[in-house]
Amino acid sequence: MTADPKVLDLENIQPEFKTPIWDYLAALVDDERVRDGIAAMAENAEALSAAERRFGVSKYILAAIWGVESDFWSRDGQPAAGAIFDLPCVFGVASPAIFRSELIATLKIVDRGDIPSKN
Helix, strand or coil: CCCCHHHHHHHHCCHHHCCCHHHHHHHHCCHHHHHHHHHHHHHCHHHHHHHHHHHCCCHHHHHHHHHHHHCCCCCCCCCHHHHHHHHHHHHCCCCHHHHHHHHHHHHHHHHHCCCCCCC
16 A cells, blocks of 8 residues: 555645744634634534543534644545555554554544545
């Protein structure tokens, strides 16, 4: 199996590692992102509350991560399963079991229809 070059290119240009923190935050948090976050939280209130109870992580933190990582699924991103396949192959991992469990969890999420599958 070969790694997807797009995943590798994106891994090598992560802005949080190259941009000064205040510039990075200013680019991530604006009025539109906050409005989108409020709407996404309202639309997914039950799921966020269930995740908060189950994992002990504030629904606000979960929504913040969701917004940063996918802009609340409003933009195209890398298919999670593909990235989980590619990154350990290229960078190596101390424990392949960690990535195996993440991959299985991702596939279950896609299979349930919780997130769209991308080919």
